[in-house]
Amino acid sequence: SWLLLGHESLLPKPGDFITTYMAEDKVILSHQQDGSFRAFINSCTHRGNQICHADSGNAKAFVCNYHGWVYGQDGSLVDVPLETRCYHGQLDKAKLGAKHVRVETYKGFIFGCGDADAPSLEEFLGEFRWYLDTIWEGAGGGLELLGPPMKSLLACNWKVPTENFVGDGYHVGWTHAGALAQIGGELAGLSGNRADLPFESLGYQFTTRHGHGFGVINNAAPAIHVKRDGWAKYLADTRAEVGRKFGPEREELYVGHWNCSIFPSCSFLYGTNTFKVWHPRGPH
Numbered sequence: 001s002w003l004l005l006g007h008e009s010l011l012p013k014p015g016d017f018i019t020t021y022m023a024e025d026k027v028i029l030s031h032q033q034d035g036s037f038r039a040f041i042n043s044c045t046h047r048g049n050q051i052c053h054a055d056s057g058n059a060k061a062f063v064c065n066y067h068g069w070v071y072g073q074d075g076s077l078v079d080v081p082l083e084t085r086c087y088h089g090q091l092d093k094a095k096l097g098a099k100h101v102r103v104e105t106y107k108g109f110i111f112g113c114g115d116a117d118a119p120s121l122e123e124f125l126g127e128f129r130w131y132l133d134t135i136w137e138g139a140g141g142g143l144e145l146l147g148p149p150m151k152s153l154l155a156c157n158w159k160v161p162t163e164n165f166v167g168d169g170y171h172v173g174w175t176h177a178g179a180l181a182q183i184g185g186e187l188a189g190l191s192g193n194r195a196d197l198p199f200e201s202l203g204y205q206f207t208t209r210h211g212h213g214f215g216v217i218n219n220a221a222p223a224i225h226v227k228r229d230g231w232a233k234y235l236a237d238t239r240a241e242v243g244r245k246f247g248p249e250r251e252e253l254y255v256g257h258w259n260c261s262i263f264p265s266c267s268f269l270y271g272t273n274t275f276k277v278w279h280p281r282g283p284h
């Protein structure tokens with residue numbers, strides 16, 4: 001599978017990096033001098049020490065704090081202290097770069113994959129791209145992720161939240177009853193899950209073949225922000241452009257609220273605008 005590593009807006013300049021995980025493997029994602037992105041396992045090829053301990057930053061090189069082996073921005077091994085005295089010309093640095101991870105991007109989102117033979121990221125996202133383009137490209141500016149991320153631990157199988165994000169519209173009126181009542185307007189009727197609303201026209205949910213999917217509540221993106229109208233105004237100002245580019249169905253999606261997952265490691269809410277990455281911790 002392709003796992004979300006980050007978004008270009010989190011590391012905009014050459015030398016910028018973030019550290020993250022692919023499953024339980026620590027990974028460095030690094031912005032190259034040529035503008036591309038590379039990812040490599042955050043483990044020194046000497047004795048396996050963690051190469052980089054920062055969450056993010058800008059670095060000319062990564063220096064292991066155990067014996068000082070130096071890795072370039074692309075993960076290649078560029079310097080070894082006392083190389084001649086310790087290794088007598090026997091060390092093949094070209095073979096000892098940090099282990100590379102395959103990286104591909106889609107509309108600014110950067111994904112990594114451990115399998116060189118796996119289908120491309122575009123193929124993996126498949127027909128779900130039709131939906132994602134609506135907001136990942138939107139009116140033209142795409143998305144920006146603002147960090148640093150908030151982190152929390154969930155005591156459950158790591159794929160449970162991904163599945164839950166795709167398909168639980170049922171909880172909205174109950175779990176968020178107080179918030180919906182406070183927001184008022186079009187959404188107040190959902191509060192408490194008691195009113196007999198025309199649910200068939202309120203929205204829908206679906207999953208695609210690879211497990212990606214979403215639920216949408218029609219018109220809810222501006223409705224949620226009715227008391228802070230900057231976002232509602234932005235949507236009103238840009239929806240016609242989205243309609244021109246993507247057609248009327250996706251213009252409607254553009255102003256809906258989405259609960260969405262890209263299986264297995266990424267979920268996001270559009271409308272309330274949060275992105276999540278799920279990482280497993282141990283066998284359970």
Ligand code: FES
Nearest residue numbers: 044046047064067
């Ligand atoms: S473990 Fe990294 S330099 Fe030795």
Ligand SMILES: [Fe+2]
Nearest residue numbers: 171172175176
């Ligand atoms: Fe919720």
